[in-house]
Amino acid sequence: MESLDVKQKKINEEYQKYANSISPKSNTVTNCIMAFLVGGLICTIGQLISNIAKNYYNMNTEEASATTSITLILIAALLTGLGLYEKIGKRAGAGSVVPITGFSNSIVSPAMEHKREGYVMGIGAKMFSVAGPVLVYGITASVVVGLINYFFIK
Amino acid sequence: MAQNRIGGQTIVFNNNPPKIISRASIVGKKEGEGPLAEYFDKILEDDLWGEKTWEKAERRMFIETAQMILNRAKKEPTDINYLFAGDLLDQIISATFSARSLGIPYYGLYGACSSMTQTMSLGAAMIDGGYANHVLCVTSSHFCTAERQFRFPLEMGVQRPPTAQWTVTGAGGVLLSSSGEGPCITHATTGKVIDFGIKDANYMGAAMAPAAADTIKAHFEDTGRGPGDYDLIVTGDLAKYGRQLTIDLLKKEGYDIEDRYIDCGCEIYNEEQDVHAGASGCACSAVVLAGYLLKKIEDGELNRILIASTGALHSTISSQQGDSIPSIAHAIVIEKKG
Amino acid sequence: MDYIKAFITGGLICVIGQILIDKTNLTSARILVLFVTLGVVLTGLGIYEPIVEFGGAGATVPLPGFGYALAKGAIKGVKEKGILGAFSGGVMATAGGIAAAIVFGYLTAVLFDPKSKN
Numbered sequence: 264m265e266s267l268d269v270k271q272k273k274i275n276e277e278y279q280k281y282a283n284s285i286s287p288k289s290n291t292v293t294n295c296i297m298a299f300l301v302g303g304l305i306c307t308i309g310q311l312i313s314n315i316a317k318n319y320y321n322m323n324t325e326e327a328s329a330t331t332s333i334t335l336i337l338i339a340a341l342l343t344g345l346g347l348y349e350k351i352g353k354r355a356g357a358g359s360v361v362p363i364t365g366f367s368n369s370i371v372s373p374a375m376e377h378k379r380e381g382y383v384m385g386i387g388a389k390m391f392s393v394a395g396p397v398l399v400y401g402i403t404a405s406v407v408v409g410l411i412n413y414f415f416i417k
Numbered sequence: 418m419a420q421n422r423i424g425g426q427t428i429v430f431n432n433n434p435p436k437i438i439s440r441a442s443i444v445g446k447k448e449g450e451g452p453l454a455e456y457f458d459k460i461l462e463d464d465l466w467g468e469k470t471w472e473k474a475e476r477r478m479f480i481e482t483a484q485m486i487l488n489r490a491k492k493e494p495t496d497i498n499y500l501f502a503g504d505l506l507d508q509i510i511s512a513t514f515s516a517r518s519l520g521i522p523y524y525g526l527y528g529a530c531s532s533m534t535q536t537m538s539l540g541a542a543m544i545d546g547g548y549a550n551h552v553l554c555v556t557s558s559h560f561c562t563a564e565r566q567f568r569f570p571l572e573m574g575v576q577r578p579p580t581a582q583w584t585v586t587g588a589g590g591v592l593l594s595s596s597g598e599g600p601c602i603t604h605a606t607t608g609k610v611i612d613f614g615i616k617d618a619n620y621m622g623a624a625m626a627p628a629a630a631d632t633i634k635a636h637f638e639d640t641g642r643g644p645g646d647y648d649l650i651v652t653g654d655l656a657k658y659g660r661q662l663t664i665d666l667l668k669k670e671g672y673d674i675e676d677r678y679i680d681c682g683c684e685i686y687n688e689e690q691d692v693h694a695g696a697s698g699c700a701c702s703a704v705v706l707a708g709y710l711l712k713k714i715e716d717g718e719l720n721r722i723l724i725a726s727t728g729a730l731h732s733t734i735s736s737q738q739g740d741s742i743p744s745i746a747h748a749i750v751i752e753k754k755g
Numbered sequence: 756m757d758y759i760k761a762f763i764t765g766g767l768i769c770v771i772g773q774i775l776i777d778k779t780n781l782t783s784a785r786i787l788v789l790f791v792t793l794g795v796v797l798t799g800l801g802i803y804e805p806i807v808e809f810g811g812a813g814a815t816v817p818l819p820g821f822g823y824a825l826a827k828g829a830i831k832g833v834k835e836k837g838i839l840g841a842f843s844g845g846v847m848a849t850a851g852g853i854a855a856a857i858v859f860g861y862l863t864a865v866l867f868d869p870k871s872k873n
Contacts, residue, residue: 275614279614282623285661288579289776295774298769298770302765302769302772306764306765307758309761310811311758313812325848329848329851329852333855336856337859340860344863345867349571350574353575353577357771358766360786361817363816365787367860369784370856371860375868376869377570378865382865396784397791397818401845404792404795405829405845409830409842411799412833413837447873463871464871560871561871571869576776578780
């Protein structure tokens, strides 16, 4: 029985290698250029918002940064609602996933999708199906960094 | 002794080969823009079809397809002995909720995208065995219901890799009958669950190709036939790369099917429709069979075909737990008789 | 000048994400988690601060920047409030963004329906 498993395993490995060899790879160069341009553009818009907040509303760096985040999250939420963020994402890949706008999209899209399952267990519960893990790991890591600072660095 | 069995996996319908006396297909907007548009009975202008949810829209396609099939054969639901049906959603809600409306004795089957030939195999056996006069077989799938269950929310901005497939929005079905006029089902080869360890849910063609090849090979061995005995060999939804893998796997076994082989997943959409590798879903082989292939058989352009719908039998949970994708393919032979 | 720096820094961070998506089959959800956590760790190690000083919004708008804000908040919290700050600092610094995402996410979901895709 064991030799049969070993034999099947070998067949599987060979098959997987072959299946991968005939499938086209994602066009990483084009994808990276698109990601660079779109990601860069989103950040430049962020810089613009931040500069306006600092120069015209006399905010300090932290306040300006929070304002930038909130504004970008609002824009991305609207674009998602209008069905445009998905169209951008199809071309831009990581360029529209990695900026904070991607975080917004990951909250809005499941919330919209599950509206038909109700306002509590649909929108309310599913909103964080993708973004929840981001908060879990981000906040946990930040507490760890804080504790390390408290015990070892302070 | 089971006298109608040949070989390990095949049955022959010797007693009273079931005839396909009626058929219908409904597809979504995108499918209606593809090369087979003229063969489908109804094309939706909007994939929500005025319903409140995608799931309800899928059910409505299912029910209207069933009714269209019955109307064409001038039958009432009470004339039908069995409904064999399946779809992709959890607890096969499209088939079951539609069966509630149709009021026909019902067996719900799950074979993922292999549902079309799965339901037809069992329906055919019921008729040939003398247990039924009329059996209705219908399957459906919907891009928006499948996407949210198996992948991401619709509005999430993610890139699809080149091997990804596009779930067909549509419903297709046939009415099998012990009497009447129409193409016959002569054989059914039941597939085994095959798994060559592919885990990538964005490369279903590769996961399902070994199952397709295994079933086709078993069919040839059981019947003593070869590719030359068929005008066309058809698989369900392997798409571009899965089709190539099936050709290669069968070549290794000594069968060259390339010159008479199509995959339904490669036929529904144009290259320009941005679907990547091709189509998938229960409706993929269902609408191509009910719309296109059976028409070609009725018109005499095809005399005998072997069609194997292919299904990937994973769930979102098994995928998240790191399991590979087990697959299956069921083959049936359809022949123009008389 | 700060616009060009933001463009290049932000663009490059996204390119790293794109390479990860294409080469490793990581889903975008995992990329998001990875980048935020990475931002926290790099900030804790003092590596991300110089990137922010150079790139401005180019470093704070991508998700490692969210991690940066979390970690910086936690460190600041520890300085001001001791061990309590380790817990409250991160969330406090990012509260605006998180609340905005929840509120705008909710409103958008109430107002709009998903569209079928072509």
